[in-house]
Amino acid sequence: MLDHKIDILDRSLEELKTDMISIGEKPYRGEQIIHWLSKGVYSFSEMTNIPEVLIEKLEEHYTISTLHQLKRLTSNDKLTMKYLFLLHDNNIIECVVMKYYHGNTICLSTQVGCAMGCSFCASATKGLARNLTAGEMMAQVLAVNRDIANLGWGDPPSIGCVVLMGSGEPLDNYDNTLRFLHQIHEPKGFNLGYRNITLSTCGLIPKILALAEEDLSINLAVSLHAADDETRKKIMKIANVYSINDIMKASRFYFNKTGRRITFEYALIEGINDSPYQAHELAALLKGFPCHVNLIPLNENSHSNQKRSNEKTIKVFTSILKSAGINVTRRREMGQDIQGACGQLKINYLK
Ligand code: SF4
Structure with missing residues (x-):
């Protein structure tokens, strides 16, 4: 069957069932295994209802x-950990977990580094090193689910929302990201609802269109950051x-296909x-489109000389959008004291 060792977290339930047959086991063992994996076991020997002979295999x-x-x-307020x-x-990656009133949210990385080169982002500093696998x-x-359970952040599984907004452009790693979405949603495994997942993209149009066709009801956040x-x-x-114009067309297509309201991210x-x-x-650009604008006062980092807008400017900007009937919120800033900006902690660590 398998001629080299593979990461079992990368395997879908259907693939595991097929694997089981090929090593002379019953397919239902695949369900038992995926259940244990979703609990975050470190080793096969922790799978207590799996016979010794299968553990060896x-x-x-x-x-x-x-x-x-x-x-x-x-963070000082104990609501964010990086x-x-x-x-x-x-290679080194970052991820962040935030304690929200509606549950714990993890913001994870999909690539080591990023090829997209946004000027305000520390993750882009050294370009793309490689894609992450779905298993990673x-x-x-x-790992985070286990850690926060140990810290008493709630009963496992205590991660209730996943945001693909860490280092990397998830749609630039489309196949692995899609595989991950299926894996985390697997009802016999981690069983996270698609509606509890948000994918953030800088706007890779062909991939947004492809994602819309996948028939997943995940939330899409588009990094707009400018109106022209x-x-x-x-x-x-x-x-x-x-x-x-391409972004607006693709966003409308995504909304029409999935019924999920688009969030536009706008770093001030x-x-x-x-x-x-x-x-x-x-x-004017967003008038009449069922969307939400998330205003983000820039998370300054030492690798860019761009500054965040001042409070007065943020208030004026917000009130203009509100007066025009645009659904707008300001992103709650969490983890400022722990280098919350994407990519920043890694760079400082490597120094
Ligand atoms: S903001 Fe996102 S897409 Fe842009 S460089 Fe950073 S990680 Fe990549």
């Missing part, structure tokens, strides 16, 4: 991807490839995209 054919925790920082994990090939995305959820192409090009390289950067004129342009 599992050890022969598979590994369980585990992440070595290099660092965990906790993790640095070491991968098997010595699952491993982040399981010229401004967007100043801060996002992807704006040289796809226009805002001093002197770049935060003028009252730009707020009016944004309102």
